[in-house]
Amino acid sequence: MGMELSRLGLDPGLQEQAEQLCLPDQRVARVTAVDRGWYVVRNGEREVPARATGRFLNATASTMDMPCIGDWVCVHYDSEESASIHTVVPRRSFLHRKSAGRNIELQMIAANIDIAFIVQACHYDFNVARLERYLVMAREGHVEPLLVLTKTDLISAAELQHLIEQIHQSGINTRVIAVSNITGAGLEQIKELMIPGQTYCLLGSSGVGKSTLINQLTGQDTLKTGMVSDSGEGRHTTVRRQLIVLEQGAMFIDTPGMREIGVFGAGEGVEGIFDDILEIARTCRFTNCSHTNEPGCAVLQAIKNNILQPEHYGNYVKLKQEAEVNENSYPDKRKKNKPAGQDGQTGMKHKKKII
């Protein structure tokens, strides 16, 4: 499989799995673009459009199991210019969410990610509770998070300092890098952490400057970027997911801005990023304390003593409940979605709508 694929991030573990899964007439490739039912796959230097085979679609019960950006897949090259996807190699890490709407619809955002750049703009977009949601998402998928605050040119140094303090006061100890795509401030810090062969995925609302940041790093206008209105509201300039390989060797996945990020999962992600609360709760008098009105509740006491911020605690409770509700509804949904043949169709439709 050679050097070329390891440059795209195929490590020995993934390679071994891929070798077992791919048939002799198939090759391992990485999904580098996703646009509704279409894919682009890259094997070494060669990048061609691809489709999932009918057989694959029939065997796939959930949209979560469809190929997604960053996936390693077994492909058959039908010609010099097209390929078909037969198998998805199990993901080592992933980013997924419950998408917009009342129904529980799960969506795989990206796979095999080393670091998720959780991007918020200092101006208008900044929101700690939303940062926490993204942190849960990263944690659930075993992806290391990094917080990136953009558009620092629009606020003063003191205001920026205040935002960073708010993050730390909420008990978030993830690294924060503040950048301006206009002045170039902070970009060196991003460049310093980039490692050839690693994959970084940018997440965040529309208009925060995700595509602009990637363009800064490539040094070219590789991606289309959009104007934002005065209210800071973006316009969903990026419509497809795309993996870009920098000359230096690091890979960046650009995603369309997200409006809603529902969390789900066994709650492991939620617990993971609220360590501070769990630590405090260990000293509650009752082990099954619900932290609402029990005597000897350490959490309530900590809020009273200003050690714990009520908003931070409130968000913990909300996310935990949400994760549980979504997790419980998911298996039913999965069953209902069968037979799988029809699901391939609905899967496509959802993809279109969600982004």
Ligand SMILES: Nc1nc2c(ncn2[C@@H]2O[C@H](COP(=O)(O)OP(=O)(O)OP(=O)(O)O)[C@@H](O)[C@H]2O)c(=O)[nH]1
């Ligand atoms: N002032 C300022 N403007 C920026 C900065 N970064 C990006 N912008 C502008 O913000 C607008 C939106 O940038 P994009 O890069 O398209 O935002 P995006 O996050 O990719 O948005 P979607 O593709 O819709 O998700 C563009 O007009 C950029 O020029 C920055 O650091 N400072």
Ligand SMILES: [Mg+2]
């Ligand atoms: Mg964009």
Ligand SMILES: [Zn+2]
């Ligand atoms: Zn308690």
